[in-house]
Every structure is written in C-alpha cells, then in structure tokens.
Amino acid sequence: MPNKDVWEITSAIILSFGGSSVILIGLSTWLGKVWANRLLEKDRLKYNSELETTKAKYEKQLETYKLQLEKSKSLFFRYSEHQFTLYNELWRLLYKLKLLVNELWDQANFKNLRAFALHFEKTIDSVEKHSLLIEDKHHDKLNAIFNTLNKFKVNKETIVKLKDIKEEDIKPDHNSDTIPRYVAQNNESKKQFEALLKILERDFKKQIRVTG
Numbered sequence: 001m002p003n004k005d006v007w008e009i010t011s012a013i014i015l016s017f018g019g020s021s022v023i024l025i026g027l028s029t030w031l032g033k034v035w036a037n038r039l040l041e042k043d044r045l046k047y048n049s050e051l052e053t054t055k056a057k058y059e060k061q062l063e064t065y066k067l068q069l070e071k072s073k074s075l076f077f078r079y080s081e082h083q084f085t086l087y088n089e090l091w092r093l094l095y096k097l098k099l100l101v102n103e104l105w106d107q108a109n110f111k112n113l114r115a116f117a118l119h120f121e122k123t124i125d126s127v128e129k130h131s132l133l134i135e136d137k138h139h140d141k142l143n144a145i146f147n148t149l150n151k152f153k154v155n156k157e158t159i160v161k162l163k164d165i166k167e168e169d170i171k172p173d174h175n176s177d178t179i180p181r182y183v184a185q186n187n188e189s190k191k192q193f194e195a196l197l198k199i200l201e202r203d204f205k206k207q208i209r210v211t212g
Contacts, residue, residue, distance in 0.1 A: 080210075083133045087204050090134075093123045094145075098197060101152065105190060108159050116156075120149060138203055145196045152189040155182040 100116040127134065127142050134142070159182050 084208055086130050086133050087208050090123075090126065090130075090142075091201070091204055093119070093126060094197060094200070097123055097149070098194070101149070101190060101193065104156055105186070108156055108163065110160055110164075113153075113156055113160050117153060120146075120153060135207065138200065138207070141196060141200050141203065145193060145200070148189050148193045148196065152186050152193065155186045155189070158182055159186075 097116075097119055100112070100119055104112040104116045124146055127139070127146075131139060159179055162179055
C-alpha cells in the first residue's frame with residue numbers, strides 16, 4: 001500500500017472518531033507496525049541481494065581456486081613421475097659405476113680404465129642434463145662423488161701408465177714408492193666414494209617414496 005494511501009486512511013479514521021486519544025494511540029501503534037514491517041522487508045530484500053552477490057563472488061573464486069589446484073596437482077604429478085624415473089635411472093648408473101670402480105681397483109689396466117672413464121663421463125652427463133629434476137642437496141652429493149672419483153681416475157691413469165713403462169724408462173721423479181703412494185690415495189678415494197654412495201642411496205630411497 002502506498003504511503004499516501006496509508007496517511008489518508010489514517011487521517012480519515014482519526015477525523016471520524018473526533019480525534020480520540022485512545023484511537024490515536026492505537027492507530028499510531030498500527031502505523032508503526034506497518035512502517036516497521038515495510039522497513040524490515042526492504043532490509044530483507046537488500047540483504048538477500050547482497051548475500052546472493054557475495055555468494056556468486058565466492059563461488060566464482062572457489063571455481064578459480066579449484067582450477068588452479070587441479071593444474072598444480074597435474075604439474076606436481078608430472079614432475080614426480082619424471083623425477084621418480086630419473087632417480088631410478090641415476091641409481092642404475094651409479095651402481096654400474098661402483099662395479100667398474102671395483103674392477104679397476106682389482107685390475108688396473110687400460111681396458112678397465114677405459115670402461116670406467118666412459119661410464120663416468122656418461123653418468124656426469126646424465127646428471128647435468130637432468131639438473132632441473134634433481135634436488136639441490138642430492139646434486140651437491142653427486143658432485144662430491146664425482147670429485148672423489150675424478151681423483152681416483154687420475155691416479156689410476158698414472159698407475160696404469162707407470163705399469164706399462166719399462167723400468168729403465170721411468171723418469172727420475174717416479175721412484176719405487178710412487179705406485180704404492182697412488183694406490184694408498186686411491187684406497188682413500190674408494191672408501192670415500194662408497195661412503196658417499198651409501199648416504200645417497202638412503203636419500204634416493206626417501207625421495208622415490210615421496211615421488212612414487
């Protein structure tokens with residue numbers, strides 16, 4: 001009912017009863033309720049509208065977050081899958097490297113040295129090619145292994161060359177203690193390599209449990 005009509009009806013009733021104070025009080029109460037209900041209804045419609053707007057806003061944000069989450073999950077699973085495969089491949093290379101180290105340690109000759117050197121370079125190359133998928137802490141340990149094995153390789157090259165040289169052709173700076181000294185150094189390098197490899201093995205196991 002329009003406000004004008006309410007006031008006209010109210011005025012007519014008041015006049016018809018001669019302005020009785022009791023009636024005025026009653027009408028005032030009734031009019032107050034009418035206005036209160038109108039205000040409540042207006043507020044209700046306003047709040048419902050705001051609620052729907054807010055609801056739509058958050059539903060849209062929720063859908064955006066869900067899409068982002070699905071994208072992140074997809075990227076994580078792809079990364080994990082590739083890393084899982086890589087770590088298994090790296091361990092295969094490292095295990096073969098360990099076998100070749102043992103063979104070269106047992107028999108220091110050109111054949112074993114060449115086999116070790118070729119696989120050593122292959123392992124280093126594989127690590128460098130896949131650096132993006134290797135955890136930094138594991139990359140550091142791999143580099144420590146490579147540094148140790150490089151010393152081992154250099155000493156073995158010297159030992160093999162000295163063994164192949166005739167005694168009368170040996171240079172003065174290479175005395176009878178030269179080969180035993182290199183062997184002792186390589187023994188330390190071999191032990192260090194095996195210790196580092198054992199640590200890396202534990203780390204790799206933990207990593208593939210996470211990514212697998």
